[in-house]
Amino acid sequence: MPDVSKMKKPDVKLVLLGDMNVGKTSLLHRYMERKFKETVSTVGGAFFLKQWGPYNISIWDTAGREQFHGLGSMYCRGAAAVILTYDVTNWQSLAELEERFLSLTDTANHDCIFAIVGNKADLTDSKAQLSQASDKPSEDQTECEDERTEPQELPACPTPPASPTSLSGVMLHKQVAHEDAIALYGRILRYKGLDEKSSLPAEKMCFETSAKTGYNVDALFETLFDLVLPSILRKRNENQESPTVDLEDYRGVNRKKGKSACC
Template sequence: MPELSKMRKPDVKVVILGDMNVGKTSLLHRYMDRKFKDTMSTVGGAFFLKQWGPYNISIWDTAGREQFHGLGSMYCRGAAAAILTYDVTNWQSLAELEERFLSLTDTANNDCIYAIVGNKADLIDPQAQLLANQDGLTADWERTGEPRVPSACLTPPASPISLSGVSVNKQVSREDAEALYGRILRYKGLEETNSLPADKMCFETSAKTGYNVDALFETLFDMVLPSVLKKRTEREGSPTVDLEECKGTGKRARAACC
């Protein structure tokens, strides 16, 4: 009964952080609604609920605007995973993650998992562009039965291109994102040798074409699931006290004294 499951308290919380216009809300709509939407800037925050097997996962979309910055720590409270999002064509959006948004995660769980996500990969990566036909277009093999032969090579071209024809440059490399991930671990006082490796926790995605979006969310969900199971086991194994029985015991004790 999906209606009842949606009314349950979420088992785990995921929060997505990043500067305005990096595509946080578009990433969530791509994953939840399976389509790309041109969205307005988020005001305050928004709440999504995803059923993952028998579990309910709440995903919090936060505003990147400076005036809503103070709300971020509230949305991060109790988070099991944080998605720190930047724009691969905007170096400042990566710097903002460390300067403005990382401190907001101080209210997250001690075992919070961090993912560094570079969105808008379709602007600089031909492989991400190839998925563009999934965004409301009919694929060539659906029309003719033959797969489309890409005109662009799978390695980045010498000159920057984009689907819109406007030249853009990739300003943030994967190495830059992995270096930030290492600094996050040090900020949290975590040993890199005992933490998830950077190459597993740094993603490049495209909300417009869907490139790597499912991989991002489902990888995180698989990682936080063990912590959910552990906490449930601890709750089920903890001793409980029957208050009604205690009340009865107290009455009997007082009666014996009289």
């Protein structure tokens, strides 16, 4: 674990929410480490620190298991963006976003950006099976911090498709259509009391990804990084207008004054 005293202070926070086994941790490893990892369920939470140009962005991975559910609102506190993640082969994982996880975002920033992400697209879409890991050169990696800690009633999700997921074939049945994610995005905006016409369009904020092949993973994170830049700049301006006092420096100045004082 890196020296805490050398850690850079994050300018803004992103949070991944979603049920267990949808691939949140794998998405994060794919983006940060440029490789796919078979991971175990996250306990509590974990975060990575990503340098994006001159800015530092903390990306929080949260546990999807029921016993850690109460920690979600704590991790979402002050978040500038939330990535609501589901499994495209599992209808219930989309329904859980609305039923269990959306209310946790009440502690996020009032202008929080939401992305709806369907992971495991390689299981249902042949174009997502092609690896994109070599499309871009690996960036200099910022050292990752692996600290583990772990309303309003909305219309219900539509009835899930009748045909079950097939585990026998190479390609699995896709239970969640892109239109279902777009519909959920609209309900999220209404839950937050936001005007759909003045908000970011659903087509831009609903992604299908594959942590295994890297499909659309860079596009997801880099789109969000660009969108949270106004939040970063506003926060920095507020800090400049209301500077904080470093007590250690203040004490050091006082000690020097005391030593130079006349008897």
